[in-house]
Amino acid sequence: MVRLLASSKPIGAPLGGTSLPLPRPFYARVVFLLFGFGTKRKYLGPGQNRTCPRCHNTTQWARIREFNQFTLFFVPVARWKRRQLEQCGICGTTVRV
Numbered sequence: 001m002v003r004l005l006a007s008s009k010p011i012g013a014p015l016g017g018t019s020l021p022l023p024r025p026f027y028a029r030v031v032f033l034l035f036g037f038g039t040k041r042k043y044l045g046p047g048q049n050r051t052c053p054r055c056h057n058t059t060q061w062a063r064i065r066e067f068n069q070f071t072l073f074f075v076p077v078a079r080w081k082r083r084q085l086e087q088c089g090i091c092g093t094t095v096r097v
């Protein structure tokens with residue numbers, strides 16, 4: 001005896017009730033991320049009296065801490081490349097301390 005495997009529905013008949021799942025809208029797949037990179041400088045106070053190699057004025061320089069940072073939603077997450085500098089108050093030249 002030969003059994004034929006055949007669908008009970010005729011070919012081309014509409015799929016009653018079963019439809020493909022609708023694709024999710026595009027905006028549902030977008031993850032909102034707000035991040036930024038930047039170099040920040042923080043004024044630490046007055047530094048030494050130095051003679052500037054660029055403008056040749058002898059003044060009190062400002063002590064500055066400089067670092068690169070990564071922020072996520074305006075919150076600093078990582079900081080690297082920290083260094084202390086002194087900056088000429090007249091021309092802005094910086095010297096690593």
Ligand SMILES: [Zn+2]
Nearest residue numbers: 052055088091
């Ligand atoms: Zn200077």
